[in-house]
Amino acid sequence: MIAVVGLLLGIVAGLFLEPSVPEPLQPYLPIAVVAALDAVFGGLRAYLDGIFDDKVFVISFVSNVFIASLIVYLGDQLGVGGQLSTGVIVVLGIRIFSNVAAIRRHVFHA
Amino acid sequence: MPDSARSRLARAFLARPGRGQLIVAALLAMLGFAAAVQIRFTNTDADFSGQRRQDLVALLDSLSSASDRAESRIDELEQTRTELLTASERRRAAIEEARSRLEVLSVLTGTVAVTGPGITVSVSDPAGSVTAASLLNGVEELRDAGAESIEINDRARVVAATWFTEVGGRIVVDGVTLRAPYVIDAIGSPHTLSEAMIFPGGFADEVKELGGTASIDEADVVRITSLHEAEQPEYSQPTDR
Numbered sequence: 001m002i003a004v005v006g007l008l009l010g011i012v013a014g015l016f017l018e019p020s021v022p023e024p025l026q027p028y029l030p031i032a033v034v035a036a037l038d039a040v041f042g043g044l045r046a047y048l049d050g051i052f053d054d055k056v057f058v059i060s061f062v063s064n065v066f067i068a069s070l071i072v073y074l075g076d077q078l079g080v081g082g083q084l085s086t087g088v089i090v091v092l093g094i095r096i097f098s099n100v101a102a103i104r105r106h107v108f109h110a
Numbered sequence: 111m112p113d114s115a116r117s118r119l120a121r122a123f124l125a126r127p128g129r130g131q132l133i134v135a136a137l138l139a140m141l142g143f144a145a146a147v148q149i150r151f152t153n154t155d156a157d158f159s160g161q162r163r164q165d166l167v168a169l170l171d172s173l174s175s176a177s178d179r180a181e182s183r184i185d186e187l188e189q190t191r192t193e194l195l196t197a198s199e200r201r202r203a204a205i206e207e208a209r210s211r212l213e214v215l216s217v218l219t220g221t222v223a224v225t226g227p228g229i230t231v232s233v234s235d236p237a238g239s240v241t242a243a244s245l246l247n248g249v250e251e252l253r254d255a256g257a258e259s260i261e262i263n264d265r266a267r268v269v270a271a272t273w274f275t276e277v278g279g280r281i282v283v284d285g286v287t288l289r290a291p292y293v294i295d296a297i298g299s300p301h302t303l304s305e306a307m308i309f310p311g312g313f314a315d316e317v318k319e320l321g322g323t324a325s326i327d328e329a330d331v332v333r334i335t336s337l338h339e340a341e342q343p344e345y346s347q348p349t350d351r
Contacts, residue, residue, distance in 0.1 A: 006135030007142045014146025021151050027162060029148045036141040043134070048118065054130030061137050082164050107116065 027076065028069040031085055035068035036061060038092045041099035048106040068092070217259060220267040220338030224259045228297035228332035229304050231313075235290035237321040242274040242281045244320065248294060248313040249274075255306035257296040259334050263288050264295070267338040284338070290322075300328035 021029055039061040046052040068088050075084030216222040231248065233240060249268055252260055260268035266283040274283055281288045296303055304326045308314045317324040
């Protein structure tokens with residue numbers, strides 16, 4: 001319950017405070033958001049499986065965001081930032097799809 | 111245990127928030143915040159400040175090649191326009207040329223009414239002794255003097271194909287029977303034409319010998335309104351030399 005409230009609070013704050021993204025973070029923010037989405041869906045799936053753990057969720061959330069950003073940063077340094085961020089997005093997208101499929105099976109038995 | 115997942119979900123909403131839930135809430139708030147900021151940023155990113163250098167270079171490349179294509183298209187179209195203009199100018203010149211030729215030929219073949227300076231020769235013939243041959247002589251004299259258009263009695267236009275004959279003592283020109291007095295209208299230099307009529311032994315003298323009179327009037331405006339019907343040549347074919 002409070003988790004959903006937190007999510008809504010964050011969205012509202014982002015919409016109304018209108019902060020500008022710092023220049024060096026600009027390429028990484030979208031990747032970080034997708035990575036965090038992956039962690040959230042993974043956590044939800046684990047919760048429905050009955051194996052949810054706070055520590056695991058926090059660590060997976062942070063490490064997901066960090067590693068995704070790191071890969072893109074490395075790619076930018078190597079001159080393949082565009083392709084590498086596309087690759088990261090694809091992998092995370094596949095994971096999100098499989099997690100959502102598991103969640104769907106739990107909730108709708110289908 | 112299919113219902114256990116649902117019941118866990120329901121319990122999570124009803125349960126008292128613990129430490130774990132607070133942490134999750136904080137992380138989700140960060141996620142929502144970041145997502146909202148990113149969405150805003152993407153929607154308002156009118157300048158290309160958020161783009162990678164590579165993407166910008168590719169964008170620039172595609173734009174410059176598009177502008178190259180557009181320029182070559184412009185060149186093509188301008189060339190086409192020039193060609194069309196030249197063609198239409200040439201056609202206009204050809205039409206002009208054809209029109210002036212038509213004018214010359216219509217005057218020569220007598221298919222249009224004409225007007226201009228010239229003379230009027232009135233031949234009275236009380237004795238009825240003026241012949242087609244003497245009339246033809248007069249016409250020939252006028253032609254020698256440069257008459258451009260000739261008509262007799264406002265009825266017979268004299269052209270290259272005109273014929274003169276006599277039927278029952280009456281003069282017939284191109285199938286038109288003429289009665290005295292004969293009035294010959296000719297367009298050309300008035301002075302030259304009248305000189306050609308009155309020189310000693312010329313047409314005027316010939317008519318006098320035959321017992322008639324020929325009076326010549328020079329005029330600034332002579333109208334020739336009778337027409338000659340031009341026929342399509344039946345045997346002659348235009349050919350290159």
